[in-house]
Amino acid sequence: MPLAGQVVGNGVRLVRPVGRGSHSLVYFAVARDGQPCAVKIFPAHLGGYADREYAHAHDLLHPRLVRVIDRATVEEQPALISTLARGEVMFRRYTQRPAVQHERRAFLLTMAHLLDALGYLHGRGVVHRDIKPENIMVEEDGSAKLVDFDLSGPAFETFDAPMRMGTAAFQSPEAARGEPLGPESDLYGVGVLLGWGIHGFLADTDEPHPHTLDPLQPLYLSLIRADREARPNDAALVRQELLRLAGLPY
Incomplete structure (x- = not known):
């Protein structure tokens, strides 16, 4: 009813x-x-x-x-x-794609705010474990909030059986294998979203990467590395690098 x-x-x-x-x-x-x-x-x-x-x-x-x-x-x-988180979910907010070409400053603010949220979470020993557009509410100017913590939990938490957490299109390789997840696993999802913003579509990480001269491309590629040990694991440092490459103030 x-x-x-x-x-x-x-x-x-x-x-x-x-x-x-x-x-x-x-x-x-x-x-x-x-x-x-x-x-x-x-x-x-x-x-x-x-x-x-x-x-x-x-x-x-x-x-x-x-x-x-x-x-x-x-x-x-x-x-x-x-x-209440105001705005629209990320993919509905950015209808003109690629977002970095049409609304670069707003999109980068969204990504910086997402990384702010993750830096705080990770500093508390918590991983979100479901970074995806539906969990990022974005306002008109690009301001964003991270929502939905029902998959969240302690970093590297173990279970009695493998737990495949997250949403397939944004899921890190270790999440797909059901391994314990850490900050680098959330940052993989950030990388997928950054790639979407750069290219305008969700790239298949198993295929050759789309070519672009955008200075953010190296950061995107570092965040989606299959080897979790080679992937960045500090959201604050990723945020700094994002803004440095974009030529924006910290």
Whole structure:
């Protein structure tokens, strides 16, 4: 049944569905004080994902991350209340492609903000594990926030069996093999997105790389190296290199 109009948590009113997370339906909502927020509602049998996301994200506080505020229940379904990330998902925001040719400064700001978010996450010992356009909300000027932490967890976390995490088109080789993931695995996804911005399409990393004279190409190629040991693993340094190559101030 429709959930719009219901009140959850401490006076948060659901307004309308606005999208989907990896395992959830996301509603636009309004808090008691009138502030907009988001409510992620999980199917009852996926309560473990809600618990996991809350445990790993509720104390994260950074301007480039949505903030998970509270845990709630909606008609016996687990839910998370978070701040609202404004804008559109990355690929819908950049409709003129390649983005670095049509909106270079805005696109590079998006990438810098994504790397800011990852630098903070990685500094807290957490990896996102699902870097993809749907998890990056972008405003008109290119400002961006990273969302959806239900696959996130401690760096190099191990499981009883191999866990293939992430979305195939943006997944690092080690993620596809089900290995424990570290910061370099998130940065592989950043590389795929950077390549999309440079070339205007998702390149097949198993094929010869598209030719370009763009100065960002070497950074793109370094981020998508198949060997994780040869790949950058420091988001702050990648951000510095991105801006240096682009000729923009730090």
